[in-house]
Amino acid sequence: MSDAPLICVRGEAVVEAEPEIARLSVHVQSQESDRRAALDRLTERNRQCLDLVESFGEAVEKVETGGLSIMPLLKYKRREGDIRGYRGTVWIKITVRDFPVLGELVARLGELERTYVNGPEWELRPGSEVYERAARQATHEAVARARGYAEALGARLTGLVELSDEGVGRTPEAPIALAAAYGASRGGVEEEPEPIDLEPETQIVRAAVEARFTATQPDLEPR
Known part of the structure; x- marks a missing residue:
């Protein structure tokens, strides 16, 4: 078993995107x-x-x-x-x-x-690239965090032991609002109703990964 030091980190990402x-x-x-x-x-x-x-x-x-x-x-x-x-x-x-x-x-x-x-x-569509983008950003965050810890210890990363995906998901929003209700039949010819102004709701996608890296021996000598 290798006695190389391990650095364990968690990377997170939050991505905002327009709905599809x-x-x-x-x-x-x-x-x-x-x-x-x-x-x-x-x-x-x-x-x-x-x-x-x-x-x-x-x-x-x-x-x-x-x-x-x-x-x-x-x-x-x-x-x-x-x-x-x-x-x-x-x-x-x-x-x-x-x-x-x-x-x-x-x-x-x-x-x-x-x-x-x-x-x-x-x-978002189930296969939207937004989910992949969030996962990549979470992975980059994990690598950057691990590298930062290694540098703080006077060490450097030497390898990846494990990368675990905690999942990518859309942040739950409030319950769906009522947009229209029962219409009543009316006699005669009528003009079409005015369109309702509807603004697309920004989608928030969160992703998280956990990673373990090996590193060189730290330099713990006082400076």
Whole structure:
């Protein structure tokens, strides 16, 4: 076993970057006295929502259906059998890549009848180079710190024993804010709603590594 001195350090990095995508969560609902009518109305409203989203073309990167439910509404909470109606819900997940259209999309979704819009949630892509950049900066910090300790002892680094990645992650933010709520149907022809001003939220990525280096024998003679 080598008797070379070891210098153990931890390197950290914090990187700020602009988000790369925005996610919206949309819930479309229907409520009717008849189960089939509730399902038919839900199908219609779901199609209206999807048609609106698709009209934004390549600005929308992905549209997914997160779930669908049709549930009976009871007249009395503690008694089975008395059903006063049925409620249907479709959950649609939308990923937007073109931020300039996001405010218009949210505003127009909010105009749809019985539509609930939550978001946007700003994110980096899973394979974003920002994560790699943060990891590299954390590694450079570890090397610089170890070299500084070695120089303070009158020694120099001679090799790397171990480099351990503690992980790279995005700093959690506050819960998603409500962007739009239930729209009400209105008769007649109306102008499109004004786009909502939405400012992208800066993404904060943190990375940390632990490293062990070998070094020459320190010069501990008093000076």
